[in-house]
Amino acid sequence: MSDFLTTLRNLVGPAHVMTEGDLSAYERDWRGRLHGKALAVVRPASTDEVAAVVRACAAFGVPIVPQGGNTSLSVGSTPDTSGREVVLSLTRMHAVRGIDQANLTMTVEAGCVLQNVQAAAESAGLLFPLSLAAEGSCTIGGNLGTNAGGTQVLRYGNTRELCLGLEVVTPQGDIWHGLKGLRKDNTGYDLRNLMIGSEGTLGVITAATLKLFPRPAARLTAWAAVPSMEQAVALLSLAQRSLGADLTGFEVMGRFALSLVAKHMPQLRVPFVEQEGVQYAVLLENSDSESEDHARARFEALLEAAFEAGCVLDAVVAENLTQAQQLWHIRESIPLAQAQEGLNIKHDISVPISRIPAFVADTDVLLAREIPGVRLVNFGHLGDGNLHYNVQAPEGGDAAAFLREREDDVNKLVYGAAAKFGGSFSAEHGVGALKVDTLKEYQSPVALAMMRSIKQALDPHNLMNPGRVLGPLP
Amino acid sequence: MSDFLTTLRNLVGPAHVMTEGDLSAYERDWRGRLHGKALAVVRPASTDEVAAVVRACAAFGVPIVPQGGNTSLSVGSTPDTSGREVVLSLTRMHAVRGIDQANLTMTVEAGCVLQNVQAAAESAGLLFPLSLAAEGSCTIGGNLGTNAGGTQVLRYGNTRELCLGLEVVTPQGDIWHGLKGLRKDNTGYDLRNLMIGSEGTLGVITAATLKLFPRPAARLTAWAAVPSMEQAVALLSLAQRSLGADLTGFEVMGRFALSLVAKHMPQLRVPFVEQEGVQYAVLLENSDSESEDHARARFEALLEAAFEAGCVLDAVVAENLTQAQQLWHIRESIPLAQAQEGLNIKHDISVPISRIPAFVADTDVLLAREIPGVRLVNFGHLGDGNLHYNVQAPEGGDAAAFLREREDDVNKLVYGAAAKFGGSFSAEHGVGALKVDTLKEYQSPVALAMMRSIKQALDPHNLMNPGRVLGPLP
Numbered sequence: 001m002s003d004f005l006t007t008l009r010n011l012v013g014p015a016h017v018m019t020e021g022d023l024s025a026y027e028r029d030w031r032g033r034l035h036g037k038a039l040a041v042v043r044p045a046s047t048d049e050v051a052a053v054v055r056a057c058a059a060f061g062v063p064i065v066p067q068g069g070n071t072s073l074s075v076g077s078t079p080d081t082s083g084r085e086v087v088l089s090l091t092r093m094h095a096v097r098g099i100d101q102a103n104l105t106m107t108v109e110a111g112c113v114l115q116n117v118q119a120a121a122e123s124a125g126l127l128f129p130l131s132l133a134a135e136g137s138c139t140i141g142g143n144l145g146t147n148a149g150g151t152q153v154l155r156y157g158n159t160r161e162l163c164l165g166l167e168v169v170t171p172q173g174d175i176w177h178g179l180k181g182l183r184k185d186n187t188g189y190d191l192r193n194l195m196i197g198s199e200g201t202l203g204v205i206t207a208a209t210l211k212l213f214p215r216p217a218a219r220l221t222a223w224a225a226v227p228s229m230e231q232a233v234a235l236l237s238l239a240q241r242s243l244g245a246d247l248t249g250f251e252v253m254g255r256f257a258l259s260l261v262a263k264h265m266p267q268l269r270v271p272f273v274e275q276e277g278v279q280y281a282v283l284l285e286n287s288d289s290e291s292e293d294h295a296r297a298r299f300e301a302l303l304e305a306a307f308e309a310g311c312v313l314d315a316v317v318a319e320n321l322t323q324a325q326q327l328w329h330i331r332e333s334i335p336l337a338q339a340q341e342g343l344n345i346k347h348d349i350s351v352p353i354s355r356i357p358a359f360v361a362d363t364d365v366l367l368a369r370e371i372p373g374v375r376l377v378n379f380g381h382l383g384d385g386n387l388h389y390n391v392q393a394p395e396g397g398d399a400a401a402f403l404r405e406r407e408d409d410v411n412k413l414v415y416g417a418a419a420k421f422g423g424s425f426s427a428e429h430g431v432g433a434l435k436v437d438t439l440k441e442y443q444s445p446v447a448l449a450m451m452r453s454i455k456q457a458l459d460p461h462n463l464m465n466p467g468r469v470l471g472p473l474p
Numbered sequence: 475m476s477d478f479l480t481t482l483r484n485l486v487g488p489a490h491v492m493t494e495g496d497l498s499a500y501e502r503d504w505r506g507r508l509h510g511k512a513l514a515v516v517r518p519a520s521t522d523e524v525a526a527v528v529r530a531c532a533a534f535g536v537p538i539v540p541q542g543g544n545t546s547l548s549v550g551s552t553p554d555t556s557g558r559e560v561v562l563s564l565t566r567m568h569a570v571r572g573i574d575q576a577n578l579t580m581t582v583e584a585g586c587v588l589q590n591v592q593a594a595a596e597s598a599g600l601l602f603p604l605s606l607a608a609e610g611s612c613t614i615g616g617n618l619g620t621n622a623g624g625t626q627v628l629r630y631g632n633t634r635e636l637c638l639g640l641e642v643v644t645p646q647g648d649i650w651h652g653l654k655g656l657r658k659d660n661t662g663y664d665l666r667n668l669m670i671g672s673e674g675t676l677g678v679i680t681a682a683t684l685k686l687f688p689r690p691a692a693r694l695t696a697w698a699a700v701p702s703m704e705q706a707v708a709l710l711s712l713a714q715r716s717l718g719a720d721l722t723g724f725e726v727m728g729r730f731a732l733s734l735v736a737k738h739m740p741q742l743r744v745p746f747v748e749q750e751g752v753q754y755a756v757l758l759e760n761s762d763s764e765s766e767d768h769a770r771a772r773f774e775a776l777l778e779a780a781f782e783a784g785c786v787l788d789a790v791v792a793e794n795l796t797q798a799q800q801l802w803h804i805r806e807s808i809p810l811a812q813a814q815e816g817l818n819i820k821h822d823i824s825v826p827i828s829r830i831p832a833f834v835a836d837t838d839v840l841l842a843r844e845i846p847g848v849r850l851v852n853f854g855h856l857g858d859g860n861l862h863y864n865v866q867a868p869e870g871g872d873a874a875a876f877l878r879e880r881e882d883d884v885n886k887l888v889y890g891a892a893a894k895f896g897g898s899f900s901a902e903h904g905v906g907a908l909k910v911d912t913l914k915e916y917q918s919p920v921a922l923a924m925m926r927s928i929k930q931a932l933d934p935h936n937l938m939n940p941g942r943v944l945g946p947l948p
Contacts, residue, residue, distance in 0.1 A: 102828035244763030245719030289718030457931035
């Protein structure tokens, strides 16, 4: 292996082939589930260097783990414990290669941090709408590799829908120059979308051409207290009809999730949480291309109609940006509040929106029967059918023991229920190393067979992020 | 082969295995470029029957040409002249399987005619936005197979963006049940988008779950006369900023294209075409979620600003639906008007919007140098960067001879120019049998190698629409 490391050092410079010291930022996954051991962490500075590194790995038979900000929630971007895998870090490739105003596109390198992509768009007077909790650390390459979701999917789609072109280094170390800024291009198979969401198992994304949008003239936030999940879904339909594409956010939060925020962060002042009959709260965002006054008038009309229809018990429209941020802050504090309450079993499921009320009702009952006193931290992107339906130990119980002893059973129950309602066990977090067995259990065998054929065709020596997503190949 | 035909007759019934009589509706392509000869035309009635037919074809080694409405503009859905290929017609599978109001989705079978898909959505008070010239004949399966574009791409995307789930029969005759109505689902490779746009070469799409949208409260059309392509692009930017997602159509038409409509269809009364300095007209569509009055006020504000900025010389907003239809009718009459003027060499290119003015200026000059007196019928979906940049013989010339003698040279010149400006030779019509060599010339060799690997992995015996898209395989 010393020949191999020498080759790498010659390709990218000795300073960028790291084998010693504390490499835990590269070797440990975001949620601390696995601390792996890399043969080396390699940090190429250009697409040509990435291609050369991949060719060297192919020549020496060394598996590659592509890595961006290493914020995977599914253990998708860290090396295993064998010490045989190279981490290919894209963080030195962080340039914004260009912005095309009239074409509403931007070309960025894979290692660019999402927040910097957003900022570059903003400084051109435009919007890159992808937004998620890890945006200060995650990279656009990782967002593409996992087809990240976030809070703006309702209007703008997942990362997949925000990408027009890719530059990719293949498992053979060739460069596919697919950085097109075209909204229509039917010239063969859709390699772009095949690479997006393949979690580094089919190649290394080195750059992307992304869609940009005009910035809305005003963005307004409202908070509505609703009596049930059925009424939350009814409010969504009403909001879609009345606001059309201007409805850019629709987040739901269960009463218990909000009570944890109220308990652990009393300074946040959660609206209506004590009010009788309030089972859920909905956070709505309206992005208006005209003016704040116009946005406010439309929001008020919507909420009045919703109040009359019985979907909404009480509601408030943020008076200013600070208030809007406070409301979003409550939503974003749920993960922290539940952590303060103790570890819980996290899920990232999706279900057709029409079936969410029945899914929640059924699954709540199943879990309560299985685990008396169980507490459900239910919140998520209702507008996309995506719930983080998290399961917390009974009050006063040992949360660590609960997680250790019950996680498999609880997952089985929740994933089974999601599947029964036509849903998915992974809405936006992907498969990684964590959910390989879950994929095998819940994905269609015909689909799995096609995926394996594609993996073997494009990466016959199984060098790209091996074992992730599809597991060991035959 | 008589065993084979007997097998097919047993599977779908003798009436649905056609080998005699006039089969030209199945054997001749839409534009009459190729009259093939099928071994048989088979019309299964269900997904199970499709799977059984595919298994029979696989067992007997018979190639399959999947076919919907047979409206391909690239000879993608007709058999070759060998008499060895089976046409697998999906037209008996035309059911709307269901509409889910709250989830805004609809599940339809592949053979459902696009207009019927639209109508089913409308009768549920919802919108399926895909719209294109052949909508009365083409099927949704064909739209998906070719990733069709049309006039609403600017707001709603291509067919790809309108599909959430697929049911597909694989080349082995297995059924992939992927009819999910989920907006977020990251559970392995994106087989859906791989199948979409693969033109029947990777499997047979038998059904799809499609996105629906709330119907806009009002749809308003305007017609603007502009002095140049630069100003048409400037008007687009202005309209995107001012109307946001409500801008659902932005079509450009060159002066010569419009003069042909005025000449051959004088009853249509083309606005502003005689006015001095008018080089292009733009048709804008505004879909408003509030009211017609609101839509009109916004359109007027936009056009006033555009007039002041010098993008627009004159403009009219349709007073009512009839006027709007008349304006759209002018746009849609261009293909007919140019046909009446004589055959021409058609293109379906895309270029980044910012580069369209330079592309047109350069290519106009190149063509005029090559063919003195050449006439350019330039029109298309400017909002998507998609031009039908068609080349007409010099006035009084022999159009048929022109097409015969000059098509290859002209294509080479136009495709080369599109490539030089970062564009594509096929924006929305696909590759089919017609553009196999063009794909080889202009698609990246690295991408082509990946596509061939995928084809061989999924269809190792090369039975699905062989030769189309990628050409003969090694």
